[in-house]
Amino acid sequence: MNLHDRARGMTLYEILMVLALLSIFAVAASRLFTSTARVMRELPAQDESRMRFDAAMRMLRDDAWRAASAAGEEGAVSLNLPDDVHVRWELDNEGVLLRTSGEGEQRWNVRGVVQGLTADEAIVIVRLDGGDELHMVRAAAVVAEVHQ
Amino acid sequence: MRFGSIRSPRRGFFLLDAIIGLMLLGVLTLMMAASLRNASAAAQRMGEQRSALRIAENSLTALQLGRAIEYEQVEIRPLDTPPPAQGFVWVEVRARVAEQSATLIGVVPVAAKPRAEEVADEPS
Numbered sequence: 001m002n003l004h005d006r007a008r009g010m011t012l013y014e015i016l017m018v019l020a021l022l023s024i025f026a027v028a029a030s031r032l033f034t035s036t037a038r039v040m041r042e043l044p045a046q047d048e049s050r051m052r053f054d055a056a057m058r059m060l061r062d063d064a065w066r067a068a069s070a071a072g073e074e075g076a077v078s079l080n081l082p083d084d085v086h087v088r089w090e091l092d093n094e095g096v097l098l099r100t101s102g103e104g105e106q107r108w109n110v111r112g113v114v115q116g117l118t119a120d121e122a123i124v125i126v127r128l129d130g131g132d133e134l135h136m137v138r139a140a141a142v143v144a145e146v147h148q
Numbered sequence: 149m150r151f152g153s154i155r156s157p158r159r160g161f162f163l164l165d166a167i168i169g170l171m172l173l174g175v176l177t178l179m180m181a182a183s184l185r186n187a188s189a190a191a192q193r194m195g196e197q198r199s200a201l202r203i204a205e206n207s208l209t210a211l212q213l214g215r216a217i218e219y220e221q222v223e224i225r226p227l228d229t230p231p232p233a234q235g236f237v238w239v240e241v242r243a244r245v246a247e248q249s250a251t252l253i254g255v256v257p258v259a260a261k262p263r264a265e266e267v268a269d270e271p272s
Contacts, residue, residue: 011162018166025170029177036184043187122213134202135209142212146235146257 049113056097056108057126057134063087063099064124064136072119079124089124091117193248200250203243211239211256221245231255 064070067079067087076090087101095111116127122141126134207222209215217224227238236255243250 014163014166018163018170021166021170025173025177029173032177032181032184036180039184039187043191046191123209128202132199132202133206135206137209137212142255142257145212145214146259148214 049110052108053110053113056099056110057136059099059106060089060124060126061136063089064119065139067138068140070119070121070124070138072117072124075117077117077119077124079119089117196245196248197250200243200245200248201252203245204241204250204252207243208239208241208252208254208256211241211260212254214257214260219243227253231258 063079063081066081068082069080071078075092076088079087079089081087085102087099090098090100091110091114092098095109095114097108097110097114097117099106113129114126115129118125118127122138124136124138126136128134203219203222207217207219207224210217211224221244223242223244225240225242227240229238231237232255235258237258237260238253239256239260241252241254
């Protein structure tokens with residue numbers, strides 16, 4: 001009888017111990033799983049967004065470099081390329097970067113990455129999220145700088 | 149006595165099983181935490197690398213246009229490579245953000261060369 005009582009008491013104690021350990025583990029694990037799920041969900045979207053941004057900036061940089069002249073207003077840039085090609089870059093309210101030329105229209109969703117777009121006589125300025133800027137120079141402006 | 153000999157091993161195994169199970173879960177949790185930390189560190193490194201590249205590009209643009217360089221973490225070194233056209237010179241622009249750095253090589257007007265040397269001489 002004594003043995004039987006001891007066995008029952010110990011089992012309850014063991015269960016309480018295991019429940020306590022499980023509770024601690026469950027709290028830690030749930031936080032970790034939440035973080036992991038968030039990272040796994042966000043990483044592909046961030047990669048895709050970065051690739052879209054890089055593709056758009058590559059084309060804008062190329063346009064800016066070749067431009068004979070540039071004119072900027074808030075949110076849009078007009079570039080005059082050789083052979084009378086006129087290109088307009090515009091950032092709309094949805095965060096979509098739009099390139100319009102005689103060849104048609106191209107769009108890149110850069111929401112949350114690009115905040116603004118403008119230009120002065122020498123550079124195209126892309127304002128980025130977080131306050132950074134990206135400056136893209138016109139080759140003609142560099143040549144003009146040499147001749148000054 | 150017969151009853152106790154049957155019950156005792158079961159009681160011992162119950163606790164031992166639970167502890168082993170929790171230990172395995174703990175190991176898995178630690179592995180997941182480590183991979184999460186690695187992913188965050190990689191994302192941070194990539195962000196720093198992109199910032200460095202942006203700073204290098206903006207600094208090169210400033211040099212090309214004879215404008216002031218707005219960044220402190222930039223080293224500029226004129227190169228001895230023959231220039232592509234008269235009035236230009238090759239320079240190497242290196243920007244550093246935390247542990248990451250980015251290097252760009254470009255042509256700048258000759259007038260920018262003394263400025264490039266001044267920046268290169270400044271202690272980083």
